[in-house]
Amino acid sequence: MPYVVTDGCIKCKYTDCVEVCPVDCFYEGENMLVIHPDECIDCGVCEPECPAEAIVPDTDGKAEKWMELNRDYAGQWPNLTRKKDALPDADSFKDEDGKFEKYFSAKPGTGN
Structure with missing residues (x-):
């Protein structure tokens, strides 16, 4: 049961979450x-x-529509392991x- 990022992150991109993640499973878009x-x-x-409250468990009702987006873009965007x-x-x-x-922008971020 993973967590997913919702549209609350768009135009904010706080990275406090990245800093505490023990498995470095965050990926950065523009x-x-x-x-x-899967990670x-x-x-x-x-x-x-998350100051924007954009991260929810997959058991949350609003997570379903974001699961596929998270999976798709995690395969395209660079890994982010440090706070920015x-x-x-x-x-x-x-x-x-x-x-x-x-x-929403499908462009990748810069990663680390």
Whole structure:
């Protein structure tokens, strides 16, 4: 039962979660992170670290639609194992709803 990143991460990309992950299962896109569900060990230490509350367990009802996106982009984007600065306007986007349709980018991030 892995955790997944939802659209709450888009335009924020806080990386507090990356810093605590014991198995380095986060992958970086241009404006969000994803978790590789096959690498996640379901420890849950990342969930409370996310200021945008964008990380949910796969048992959460909203996780289902994000599982495939996390799996797909974890295979395309670079691995991120160290904390980086959040995006410049992260705090102003943190509580916005419906960010996927407005802002999602399939471009990869830079990784470590």
